[in-house]
Amino acid sequence: MAELEREGRRFAVATVVRTVGSTPQVVGAKLLVDDLGRLVGTLGGGCVEGDAFVEAKRVIETNESSLREYELTEELAWDTGLVCGGTMWISIEPGERVLRFAGRDLLGDVLAASAGGKPVAVATLMRKRGKDVVAAGKLFVETDAKGGGTLGDAALDARARAAARDALKQGTARIVALDDETELLVEPVMAKPRLVLVGGGHVGLAIAKLGAQLEYEVTVIDDRAEFATRERFPGASEVVNMDMVKALETMPIGWNSFVVICTRGHKLDSHCLRAAVKTEARYVGLLGSKRKTILIAQMLRDEGVSEERIRAVHAPIGLDLGGRTPAEIALSVLAELSLERYGGSGKPLRLSDELFERTISRRN
Numbered sequence: 001m002a003e004l005e006r007e008g009r010r011f012a013v014a015t016v017v018r019t020v021g022s023t024p025q026v027v028g029a030k031l032l033v034d035d036l037g038r039l040v041g042t043l044g045g046g047c048v049e050g051d052a053f054v055e056a057k058r059v060i061e062t063n064e065s066s067l068r069e070y071e072l073t074e075e076l077a078w079d080t081g082l083v084c085g086g087t088m089w090i091s092i093e094p095g096e097r098v099l100r101f102a103g104r105d106l107l108g109d110v111l112a113a114s115a116g117g118k119p120v121a122v123a124t125l126m127r128k129r130g131k132d133v134v135a136a137g138k139l140f141v142e143t144d145a146k147g148g149g150t151l152g153d154a155a156l157d158a159r160a161r162a163a164a165r166d167a168l169k170q171g172t173a174r175i176v177a178l179d180d181e182t183e184l185l186v187e188p189v190m191a192k193p194r195l196v197l198v199g200g201g202h203v204g205l206a207i208a209k210l211g212a213q214l215e216y217e218v219t220v221i222d223d224r225a226e227f228a229t230r231e232r233f234p235g236a237s238e239v240v241n242m243d244m245v246k247a248l249e250t251m252p253i254g255w256n257s258f259v260v261i262c263t264r265g266h267k268l269d270s271h272c273l274r275a276a277v278k279t280e281a282r283y284v285g286l287l288g289s290k291r292k293t294i295l296i297a298q299m300l301r302d303e304g305v306s307e308e309r310i311r312a313v314h315a316p317i318g319l320d321l322g323g324r325t326p327a328e329i330a331l332s333v334l335a336e337l338s339l340e341r342y343g344g345s346g347k348p349l350r351l352s353d354e355l356f357e358r359t360i361s362r363r364n
Helices: 002-007 046-062 074-080 107-114 154-170 202-213 244-250 266-276 290-302 307-312 326-342 353-363
Strands: 011-020 030-034 039-041 066-071 087-094 120-129 132-142 147-150 174-177 182-189 194-198 217-222 238-241 257-261 283-286
Touching (some): 002 107, 011 132, 011 182, 030 046, 046 087, 107 120, 120 154, 154 174, 194 202, 194 244, 202 217, 202 326, 217 244, 257 326, 266 290, 283 290, 283 326
Parallel strands (some): 194 217, 194 257, 217 238, 257 283
Antiparallel strands (some): 011 087, 066 087, 174 182
């Protein structure tokens, strides 16, 4: 958007603002279309994206917003691979209106947030009228409770801002139901999540590799020169060779950071954990046994660390997937980080036998 504005090009932004059932993209997914027909982003592909592209071109020409409902039935989309069975609503806005409201242009705020500055969330009110959905106002929220815009009602604004601040803590776009007739689409913007690995051993190496694949900004800390090298961690954004406790005490670790402690010894683990819980990181995890977890927790308790902060530590870290190799441990750890980021249930997605049989019997 910033590049197109600098070039003086016109464009439109299509956003998935609501979904029901299974859909190819999630709420908040975006597709940008400019006046040359160039695309950035995706709404899931297939006929839906093709129709949205055509509609976006119309929006660019007329400067009128659009909101369309797509029911992903077999009749609509079998040949295109979008037989998800759900329904998605796609809003398309002229580029100059997407982030301009309440007398303010938020593009600069969004760019700053994505580069590591103060996170910001844009909230759009959606009103349900039978099967139809209409956009009914926007506001924005910052982490320090500041913001602007209005939905036309002071009480509704207060509820919406509170809901937006809660959603902002999760860091991912989501729908928040305000009542039976209104929903709030909250779209947080912040820097990529940062994965801080304290310890560059075999498990740390495996976690770093998978973390980079999952698009974390990976920082590796180790006090051993041979373990803290760019050659060992080519996918890391930062490799720090210094005392691990001092590094945690001195380097900036913001809210959207995930600290994983996997050093070579229990004593070093405990010292690093003591430093980690004093940072602003939203997630602190400790690799090790249950016994080590209990002993270190008691040490922190004796030193006056609050019970709330101690219990917030994920220890032993990871989900019980049964694996034991470094790569399998890394998968267990990153799976838990994904749960923390996206608020998933961790349950299998496999259809239950009851639902499967009911679907088959309905077809017959």
